[in-house]
Amino acid sequence: RKAQLLGFSLAEIAELLALNDGSQCHEAAEIGSRKLETVRAGIAQLRRVEKALVTLVDECCRSTGRVRCPLI
Secondary structure (H helix, E strand, O other): OHHHHOOOOHHHHHHHHHOOOOOOHHHHHHHHHHHHHHHHHHHHHHHHHHHHHHHHHHHOOOOOOOOOOOOO
């Protein structure tokens, strides 16, 4: 459950469980590093979306050009 809360897929959890004897920390760390890269990429994407939305919301009620609201 904890691995699922951290965003690991069932396949990734199965990979980790296969390393259960504790002697393969390097392999487990690689799986964790791949997940971390995925999470960081998602955060970067969310920051880009946030920046775009902040701009659109700030401009939302300004009447300029043909389009009155850039969100519509």
